[in-house]
Amino acid sequence: MADQGEVKLLKTWSSLFGLRVVWALKLKGIPYESVDEDLTNKSDLLLQYNPVHTKVPVLIHNGKPICESLVILEYIDETWSQNPPSLLPQDPIQRASARFWAKFMDEKALPSMWQAFTKKGREQEEGLASIAEKLKLLEAELEGKKFFGGEEIGIPDFALGWLVNLVPVFEEILGLKIVDEERHPSLSEWSRRISDIRVIEESWPPRDKLVTKWAAIRDHFLATARASSG
Amino acid sequence: MSGEEKVVLHGMWASPYAKRVEIALKLKGIPYEYVEEDLLNGKSEALLKHNPVHQKVPVLVHNGKPVIESCIILEYIDETWKSSGHALFPQEDTYRRARVRFWADFIQRQLLEKFIVTITAVGEAREEAIKELRKNMELLEEGLRVNFFPEGIPQYHFDDQKNVRFLDITMCAFFGLHKAQSEFVRTTEIIDLQRTPLVFSWVESLKEVPVVKEVLPPHDEVVNLLRGFRQNAVGSSPQV
Numbered sequence: 125m126a127d128q129g130e131v132k133l134l135k136t137w138s139s140l141f142g143l144r145v146v147w148a149l150k151l152k153g154i155p156y157e158s159v160d161e162d163l164t165n166k167s168d169l170l171l172q173y174n175p176v177h178t179k180v181p182v183l184i185h186n187g188k189p190i191c192e193s194l195v196i197l198e199y200i201d202e203t204w205s206q207n208p209p210s211l212l213p214q215d216p217i218q219r220a221s222a223r224f225w226a227k228f229m230d231e232k233a234l235p236s237m238w239q240a241f242t243k244k245g246r247e248q249e250e251g252l253a254s255i256a257e258k259l260k261l262l263e264a265e266l267e268g269k270k271f272f273g274g275e276e277i278g279i280p281d282f283a284l285g286w287l288v289n290l291v292p293v294f295e296e297i298l299g300l301k302i303v304d305e306e307r308h309p310s311l312s313e314w315s316r317r318i319s320d321i322r323v324i325e326e327s328w329p330p331r332d333k334l335v336t337k338w339a340a341i342r343d344h345f346l347a348t349a350r351a352s353s354g
Numbered sequence: 355m356s357g358e359e360k361v362v363l364h365g366m367w368a369s370p371y372a373k374r375v376e377i378a379l380k381l382k383g384i385p386y387e388y389v390e391e392d393l394l395n396g397k398s399e400a401l402l403k404h405n406p407v408h409q410k411v412p413v414l415v416h417n418g419k420p421v422i423e424s425c426i427i428l429e430y431i432d433e434t435w436k437s438s439g440h441a442l443f444p445q446e447d448t449y450r451r452a453r454v455r456f457w458a459d460f461i462q463r464q465l466l467e468k469f470i471v472t473i474t475a476v477g478e479a480r481e482e483a484i485k486e487l488r489k490n491m492e493l494l495e496e497g498l499r500v501n502f503f504p505e506g507i508p509q510y511h512f513d514d515q516k517n518v519r520f521l522d523i524t525m526c527a528f529f530g531l532h533k534a535q536s537e538f539v540r541t542t543e544i545i546d547l548q549r550t551p552l553v554f555s556w557v558e559s560l561k562e563v564p565v566v567k568e569v570l571p572p573h574d575e576v577v578n579l580l581r582g583f584r585q586n587a588v589g590s591s592p593q594v
Contacts, residue, residue: 176460176493190452192459199452220421220430227423228407261407 129186131156134170136163138329138337140290141193142181144282148200150323151277152207194226197279211278222273222280225265229283233258237286240302241294241338242345252300259308266310270317281318288315293334297342361386364401364413366393368579370466370528371424372412373569377523378428380565381515382439424527425458428520440516442523453501458524460497464490466528472539473580474587484539488549495550503552512559518566526560527570534576538584 133149135142137160149156161170161180173189174182183190183199190199201211212219236258239251262284266272272280291302305312319325363379363386365372379386391401391411404413404420414421414430421430432442444450468490471483502521511517529535532544547554560566 176497185449188449190449190456192456195452195455195459198455199448202448202451216430216433217416217419217421219433220426223426223429224423227426 130184132159132184133157134159134161134167134173134182134184135180136161138334139180140286143327143329144193144285145181145183145196145200146327147282147285147324148197148211150327151209151321152200152204152211154200154204154207194230194279194283197226197282201279209276209278211282213273213276213278218273222278225262225272225280226283228258228261229280233262233284234286237291237294237302241298242342243349244346252302255302259303259311263308263311266314268310271314277318277321281314285318285324287311288318289328289331290334290338293331293338296335297339359385360415360417362389362400362415363387364389364391364398364404364411364415366391366411367571368576369411371410373527373571374424374523375412375414375427375431376569377518377527377565378431378442380569381518381523382431382435382442384431384435384438425462425520425524428523432520440519442520454519454521457494457497457501457521460490460494461521461524461528465494469528469535469539469544473583476588484542487539487544488542488546491545491550491553495553498552498556503556506552507555507559512563515563515565518560518563522556522560526557526563526566529557530561530566530570531573531576532557534573534580537577538580 131149131154133142133145133156135145135158146158159167159169161167163180166178169184170180170182171178173184174180174191177191179191181191181193181196183196185199185203190196197211212222233255236251236254240248240255241251243251269275271277272284287303295302303311303315361379361384363372363375365376365388367390376388389398389400391397393411397409400415401411401413402409404415405422408422410422412422412424412427414427416430416434421427428442444454465487468483468487472480472487475483512522529545536542536544545554545557561570
């Protein structure tokens with residue numbers, strides 16, 4: 125096994141992007157030090173190592189920072205390629221497909237969910253329609269497979285991890301069903317499979333804290349919208 | 355490389371994303387068939403079949419199998435045609451690979467997409483986008499200097515095509531047309547020689563690389579295209 129070097133992860137207690145990196149590090153058995161940031165009071169470390177965005181997560185390996193969660197995941201996979209599991213398929217066509225779906229989760233699915241969650245009225249309806257459409261595509265892609273990359277868990281699965289622990293929180297706050305067994309049998313089965321993975325299941329932030337946090341976020345966005353429109 | 359290789363690129367003359375792929379294929383000397391897609395009036399059946407999710411260009415079809423998203427296609431090309439031309443990504447140094455991917459993502463989301471907002475938005479949203487674009491170009495200047503060209507860009511650097519790689523391609527396929535783009539952002543040059551001299555010299559020298567020159571659309575055609583987008587955004591008056 126390659127010399128680990130020093131690995132530090134800057135994240136927050138609840139960041140869904142930080143969680144992805146935790147899973148990759150734990151699954152590959154890479155020891156690391158975790159630092160939970162308070163984003164209202166960013167540490168010098170964060171400001172120094174991510175001057176461009178000052179966002180989490182940041183992985184610091186032997187003093188060198190890597191930013192952006194999907195970039196970090198590929199870095200981990202390539203640097204600790206000797207540690208199973210591989211986070212991307214070996215075949216170049218399948219790799220390209222896995223990368224495509226990971227991007228889709230972040231660039232299409234997540235923004236739709238965000239709109240559905242932070243808006244109300246017609247804008248929320250549009251967001252809900254959008255996330256429904258994205259979930260249909262994901263359901264179709266997943267059909268017949270254990271994970272998005274095939275037999276093994278990988279980067280696209282990590283990128284959709286928020287579906288498993290956060291969407292139920294959103295559903296509770298909104299009083300709406302977004303994912304259900306009937307419309308999304310493959311995604312529902314996949315969610316259970318993800319939750320069965322010990323390191324993932326252990327890493328979920330406490331649900332009640334998440335409900336409090338996200339309810340406050342929704343209130344904030346609705347209040348801001350009211351203020352700017354009246 | 356095996357005997358029967360069929361490579362088809364579905365692109366569009368003004369798509370910077372398709373241009374990235376063309377530049378990469380040409381740099382690596384990979385023969386390909388090009389299909390110009392008419393995105394407004396009738397996408398080809400092949401495009402709809404190979405990219406049902408987004409129905410966009412570029413799509414690279416290699417022996418019948420599609421690859422989509424320009425940066426993903428470039429990674430695919432580099433992984434698949436290892437012995438053709440030169441490597442587009444750093445090979446051994448995973449940290450450098452991460453840096454290159456980070457800055458490619460930055461160019462995409464903080465520069466290219468911001469520029470598009472300056473064309474499609476009006477009023478305050480547009481002003482905000484212009485400010486952010488300028489700020490982000492300065493961040494790129496710093497990032498370029500710190501990570502890639504700490505001593506500046508050597509003269510004749512890109513005369514050697516092997517020095518044109520992933521990040522260079524990602525940038526020049528779009529911002530190679532910065533002069534045309536600047537005509538639509540009246541308050542500032544998109545890439546200001548005084549403020550961002552390194553980015554300026556980077557893009558200007560990349561524009562002169564024969565493969566890039568061959569692939570990029572003419573200045574006037576880009577101006578007309580952008581004028582069309584701007585007019586759509588603001589109605590009859592192009593100058594807002």
